[in-house]
Amino acid sequence: MLFKVEMDVRVPLDYDPARFEALKAAEKARFQELQRAGTWRHIWRVVGQYSNVSIFDVESNAQLHDLLTGLPLYPFMEVKVTALCRHPSSLHDDDR
Numbered sequence: 001m002l003f004k005v006e007m008d009v010r011v012p013l014d015y016d017p018a019r020f021e022a023l024k025a026a027e028k029a030r031f032q033e034l035q036r037a038g039t040w041r042h043i044w045r046v047v048g049q050y051s052n053v054s055i056f057d058v059e060s061n062a063q064l065h066d067l068l069t070g071l072p073l074y075p076f077m078e079v080k081v082t083a084l085c086r087h088p089s090s091l092h093d094d095d096r
Ligand SMILES: O=C(O)C[C@H]1C=CC(=O)O1
Pocket: 007, 009, 027, 028, 031, 050, 051, 052, 073
């Protein structure tokens, strides 16, 4: 199942910078693990914002929920999820 996920990261101005750097490093490691597994298929930075647009490929809504809420930066994110399905004109058979 494919989902578009929009993540906006909002860090309080007074949050400890060292703790935030540690969370960012943990987030990057988790992201790369999920990317290698094919679960976090794509990511783009939204120009001019601490935001991304991502495509996830998961088995269920519950799996996506658990993945997102387990991200190290999740406590600082606003997340919007949109379910996707294959476009009838797509050349990509794995767009399911
Ligand atoms: O940078 C972000 O948009 C937040 C998050 C998503 C992947 C990652 O490494 O960090």
